[in-house]
Amino acid sequence: MDHDPKLPPYSTGDPTSFAYSTSRERWPIIITQAIDDVYRTVGSLPDNSDEDKQKQAEGKKILGELAKLKYELQHNRALTPLRDDGFDDVKVYNDELARRGNLTWLDGPWLFIECYLFRRMSTYFTTSQHWKTYDVFARQKIKSFRSSRAAVLELAARYRELITQLQQSKTHDAEAERLLFAEMCDVCLWGNASDLSLLLVLTYDTISQIQGSEARRAAEKNILVNDLPQVYEHLKSLKDQKIAERRVDIVLDNAGFELFVDLVLAGYLLASGLATHVVLHPKSIPWFVSDVLSTDFAALLNALASPRAFFETPSDEDQLRGVTPAPLEEDHVAQLDFLFADWSRQHAEGRLVLRPNRAWTGPGSFWRLPAEQPELVEDLKQGVLTIFKGDLNYRKLVGDVAWDPTTPFSEALGPLGPGSGLNILTLRTCKADVVVGLKPGEDEELRKTEGGGGDTGARKWAWNGKWAVVSFSRGT
Known part of the structure; x- marks a missing residue:
């Protein structure tokens, strides 16, 4: 306090x-x-x-x-x-x-x-x-991932194609690389299995084409703050300098399809050389219904290791309705096998690590971490970027208090802002009142939109997950 x-x-x-x-x-x-x-x-x-x-x-x-x-x-x-x-x-x-x-x-x-x-x-x-x-909450998480089957299969195919391209070619178009990084982060930001439009351009061949550009504009129109260009330049600069250890930390949010896309982002960062290691930070106890536990990571890998058993076995609800899931095609199984092999290898080699900590399920804001969890903060400072996923992590970062919405993100981070030694990126779809980093008048205009809150005094536009903020703060 x-x-x-x-x-x-x-x-x-x-x-x-x-x-x-x-x-x-x-x-x-x-x-x-x-x-x-x-x-x-x-x-x-x-x-x-x-x-x-x-x-x-x-x-x-x-x-x-x-x-x-x-x-x-x-x-x-x-x-x-x-x-x-x-x-x-x-x-x-x-x-x-x-x-x-x-x-x-x-x-x-x-x-x-x-x-x-x-x-x-x-x-x-x-x-x-x-x-x-x-x-x-395990049943709900498993049900959610099973219901995301179509998106999982689509993204698995795109991921295998992309990783294969990265492994086989040493030179790429610089603009395509920048756009691809933004696309991967956008998919990770929204984590929405129902919006397959975000999954259509994850290759070097299509990212710079007209349809790719149109998809990117559609994906970005509801991102109110978008600092991804600065983040890419930060990671690319360290890669070009050939810094030996370039660890990226991801403080996870939801299990299911969202964890799946988090792993897609982690695998991409490693394959592209934008990171040499990725540390995933799950929760230690069942938390806010759908948050990731270490057991959820294991369950996801088990599902990928035996995709037919997972996706073709009728759930309890399927049995009640007399429904049998359609069998997976051979290509689908091969693509999921590729993901399992890739992520399992990275995990076995120590390049993809899970590191739970009860600090993530504490009672208050992350402003307290330097004073109450100094060892955790020192550990995060060993990395080059810490990505905080989701609405709750954002609320904790800025204290869940009534900031003026034009307050700079770096200021709202308090002791985790400039001078902390932490480079922080948030990927947050807004599902709560608190928001910072907006332009003057932007909050007022959003309140005027349909369902935005109007003159009720409520910031209703920020409650439904339609809008997002991607905010970056340098720790130097």
Whole structure:
């Protein structure tokens, strides 16, 4: 708290904030889905042994705790201290809760309360004997990735073609290389399996053609801040200088198709020589429903290793509807095999690394990291670029407070801005109120658009993921 920006935080009690509807509508749904998931798992457990019965009993206890949590939330009860599950961050949460006073669910700082929600849900499992590592959101993540089949197959084909070109040719058109970097980052930014238009120009042969240019303009029209040219020049300059170690870190956001495109970006950075190593930073506990855990990385690679078993096996929903997924074509299997071999090799060689850290699931802003997690910051400074994916990471970077939207991004980073030694890039589609780096008058114009908020006092245009910001800050 002492290191956070000294501006009002967005509050669950403010009717003009997205926090208001999130806390009253979305949070109860999340808890209900968790209850449904645990109920299904408990119902599928055998009861042949004492251990089976103990696991069933623990699962029923967790169901009761989740139901109580939902009741407390919906009736705006006071937040209570977290139960000690043996991890150091429990004290961090409880100390901050004590300092903040008598907080209630529906009238307090959005960022802290939302982080507290998921950390508290985690304790129900980590304090058990048989459910310690259970991911209550795993089913949803797997379902999401399975439903992205068409986009996965399309992007896998483009990726194999691109990587093959990079491996076989030593010279490329400089403008095509710059555009290709922007295209890869755009796909990673949106991470939207339903928009295949973003996947059509990922080759040197098409990137500079008219249709490629048109696709790029369409992809960029809703990016309000776009610092990708500076980022490319930064990485290209280091490559041209033949700097031996050029590590890029990616602080991950969502699992499923978004993790898939994150790995596509990582593989491209390595193959193009814009990075010599990529470090992926997943979460350590089930977090904000869809965030990446280390187990999600393993599950994705397993799906690619056995694509027929994954994509052709009917899901529970398929079985209920009597639907059988279409078989994969041989070309599709070959393309997924290529991805699995490429990413597995990079991982085995230490060029693609996973490095979870509980700092990413702390209760507050990343302004606190230099004071509270100095070892993590020092480690990130060993790299040449840290990419923060997604809306929540952006909120944490800038403190989730009411900045004037024209505030420079580097200023809103506070101690992680210039002078920190960290080169930071955010790839964020806007799904919350806070935004910085806009031109004067731009926020006002966006509020005037359909559904933008008008004169209600709400920045509704920033709630739906239609707009994006790609912001870069040099650490020097």
